Amino acid sequence: MSVSSHENRKSRSSSGSMNIHLFHKTSHADSLLTQLNLLRKRRVFTDVVLCAGNRAFPCHRAVLASCSRYFEAMFNGGLKESRDAEVNFHDSLHPEVLELLLDYAYSARIIINEENAESLLEAGDMLQFHDIRDASAEFLEKNLHPSNCLGMMLLSDAHQCQRLYELSWRMCLANFATLYRTEDFLSLPKDKVQDLIFSEELEVEDESVVYEAVIDWVKADMDRRLSDLPELLRCVRLALLPETYLLKNVVSEEMVMGDKTLLSRVTYNLISFFTQVGQGSVRSLAQGLLLV
Template structure:
């Protein structure tokens, strides 16, 4: 057919109307790939040969470049390989693994199994077959268990597989005691071991287990690891050991006492322990900070929304038992734990007056004392501990001259309490004033989620405070406007749950405070507005709240490794929870 014939046909058939038809053959991509694969196997039109070990693989540059940014850059970037007819990976990629990657490139299919998954992940990451890397990581997530979790943690960390890393990391924290005698454990480098023992989420209640694990790890390669001992000792909560154990097992350990830095660490732990047991001031040393698995969960509440008691959650008996009576009953307050003490701030008393009061409960000696009053009377605020300071954020105060107290607009003011000096200081104000917001600390910053704005609307922003700069910034938008939610922290993940609408009341989300990204997690077992949440070990606990006329009567637990909720126990009918904290347990004498 000549050009003129086609032009004549165009002019003859054109009517000026849009008489068109789209032809689409869905099987065309598969058909093309199948034929390209046939051409590859027959070495037809191939223009590059890949070598792995002693095997060669003739390929088409265009196909490789279309599947992998690695090959696209190699063939188009002026590198030597862009001109050569061969690319030799030598022993950096196993021939069988390279063959699987090429089969995927030419067929969009690959079989992943236990024998090849790790190698496919490594090669997929190296050669930037990211779909293969992610598929292999997903396969390994489903096949994660005690015998491979340490290896998976190292593998996923090296190849930026965040979900696999998070799951394997948590499994290592949960099963540290079982893993400490394995070859994979002894093969850890110092930094990874230090990260594990430094974690508050390490599920160990007997710190002697951690000490023994560290000593065995050092002795496994004594000449190469002796100098690592002081830094590792600093990651152990030595002040949590019983005095007898601290003296006999630690202070008499030759490896420890033969090193000056190690001796100093042990002596500091002994002083910390003595100080806590004698109630001699505030102890903030890391060696005395219990891990979350060794925390006590305390519920503050009463028969009405007026809180007058503290209750303790007994995990083993699955009971909630009365612990202490609040000296001054109140509602709409905030509670936060620092070390062995619970700080109850502000709120409204029995006559509805707004309070500046600060009541402090010492869980070791079971005593109440009064702290310096806040600078601003407030209720409906949030509080959180950050670097052993207590921050109080937002809320309402009373409009001057009106009694009973009428709430002001939501506050921007933030103040900080120093337990050592018993003094309050005003800090940088919030970007947007809020009340009834979820306030937590994570990764050395404060985060405020949602709340009620000065216009009485639901807030939709995540406000973040950097204490080094004394400055607030907007970190992200919430998935939806929120108030009356609860928040709790596991590592760099902040979990937000509940709310005051039909759509938010049962929902739960995870916020990564390092990337400021949101993801949805499993819904709670019931709808909850004004619920309260804490983290303990590697799990989250939620209590209280209501929706409509229905009170939530269960203490529920969320396991992030299985993304599932279950009820732990029933809250006594006479108890309406108004705050929930996780505080240090009694230290062994």
């Protein structure tokens, strides 16, 4: 249709009234995504290839940039990838996980399950598919259990999932008496161990559980962790331990007895406490330890 024909029609129909009609096809967005996905699978108009592991995924930059700030910045900035026809994630991203994210980008649908939720959370955070990160975190919240709460605490802390972190943290505190014997606990970094045992909300029947948790954690990697023992023992309320437990476990522990500085710090703390409460026998023992 020519420009003049359109202008003539406009002038004939202009009556000054507001006789208009808005046409809105609600299925248009789904149809558009479906067609874009078909084009992707046929490799039509694709202008970048994402590689992960030994697999390659032809894609459209515009689609990726629309779904992810990561890709928007990559393709719109001065990075080398903005000009390259290929972006290689090597082994930093599993190809199956990347495929799930791309399927979501082109369909707005993704299946999250127990096998892929953690990987999707990590990849969603890495590539700034924030909807996927948050959906995965919500899935993990619903499947949180004492058997996985330590791992969920670390995962959510690393990827800024605040609600998942808070729920995991509370579960760790509530189940510490059983968790401290697990491999997950023995694998925790020092700062998390310290945060847990120092928390006022830690639920344990007596302080011996906290002491044993510290000792077991250090013994799990003696060469690297022995130097952390003094700092961690400051978080243990040794004065709350029964006299028999102190005699049998604390003062006979080789790691404590073998470190004069640590031994002095422990015994000075005990002397101060037992002087206040009047337990002379243990106070004498503590004073004797300082002379060993």
